[in-house]
Amino acid sequence: MGLWQSFVEVVHELIPWFDGSIATILIILIKAMALVMPLMLVVAYFTYAERKVIGYMQLRIGPNRVGPKGWLQPIADALKLMTKEIIFPTKANIYLFLLAPILAIAPAIAVWAVIPFDEGIYVTNLDISLLYVLAIGSIGVYGIILAGWASNSKYPLLGALRSASLLVSYEIVIGFALVTVVMIAGSVNLNVIVEAQKGSILHWYWVPLFPMMIVFFISALVETNRAPFDVVEGESEIVGGTHVEYSGMTFAVFFLAEYANMILMAVLAVVMFFGGWHSPFEGIPYMESAFSWVPGIIWLLAKTSFFMFLYLWVRATFPRFRYDQIMRLSWKVFLPFTIVWIFVVALMTQLHIGPWF
């Protein structure tokens, strides 16, 4: 941290215009690049992991031709998509057609600004970071809706309609599930929420909020259009949904946005319910000191990887839900359940149960 502080000071001295505001923006840009570059690399290798994991689960090998053990497969995929032609449908609205992928990926990356990776390691420490995550995350739906509308084609429109109604309903469920976390932690600042889970593995919020964690994870699957809730793409019914008319890099951007969102939801689950950067061996004698050298970011990434693996596991396991069943799950099962659980949490808060309240 000392090195970074001196670097910030040097930048501020070199660029003193507007009371250092330009230098501040430059520093923020450097931080953002330091976050987005690894993120895109993780996204690329997440697709590789997905193909390998699902491959092994279905008794196949998965990609193994490009590079040793297929390690260069995502690079080859990226090169292929970049060099492919971008086809514009004749009657499409070109501006909105091109705006849609941008609107899909911009929120998927912007949300990462408030995620705390370790104590004091974040792009920005926003006081209302959880609300920011929900607000910016809710913009992502415009990418899909506009893609469906601007393509001027049947199947994309059907996919867009499905996604619009699905995302709006499940945002409510996610909001209620996260309200319980806010009730326990007493703050909407992600840093404070993680700090409040300090102690041991039993202090993490998955213990009192176990049902909410399940609800959050399933809703996250819907929000990111993942199997078994990927009716937006639903190959067997509407060909490829909103992406039908997109090719080359415009399609790749949608792809990146989807995977960036998946990783984001995994990180959020860890921050909200699994103690963020805290070590699972905290509070256990000997183990705590034996693992105290591991930086918090390693624990965060390890827990995130587990949730990312869950996404792939679920995809390889369950058949696709029917559209009306997903809607029913949201409005008639999850929503009443989360509301009831809010009252349960309020009661637990009043009775000071366990180490959490």
Place this chain on the structure above:
Amino acid sequence: MTFDQILFYVFSFWFIASSLAMIFSRNAAKAVLFLILSFFSAASIWILLEAEFLAITLILVYVGAVMVLFLFVIKMLNIDKSTLRAKFAGYLPLGLIVAAIIIAEMTLVLGGNQFGLDVVAAPARHAADYSNITVLAMQLYTTYVYPFELAAVLLLIAIIAAITLVHRNELNRKKQSISEQVNVQAKDRVRLVSINSPNKENK
């Protein structure tokens, strides 16, 4: 000019420009998108004013939910533009009068004579650890808790009323019973019948 002022003018420019573009746009979907841009500009100005909770709520509620439903409706409706444009110019005098009245009222209520720097002092900048949401929550849940609860109940009534309005009698619609569908057994759907085949005896 400080950097804050530059930001303010940039956001204000986009606010006004996108609002105008929203009004003059002929395509309803584009109009909604310009409205979203103007919401974002307003939210940015609010963040400059240290009202970050309001700003995020504006984006969360209006951009994240209300405008999505707007786009949804626009996609579903087949708007006949020719009938809309037929009498468009005829509304101009009435529209101008209404606009003039609104501008006059807003100048009287919100203008410089009420909120000018000589009437109300410029608000002081808060420290970096100032929490807008905490201050707002303290006000909402202590001083104004009854109006706040009343507003919530009013919204609930509105939701129930809207559902009741579109709720039809059971007779008029076909309905799926999903629990029945899920709990169906093979013996409910498939009947295995053993038939004595007459051809067998002939062979």
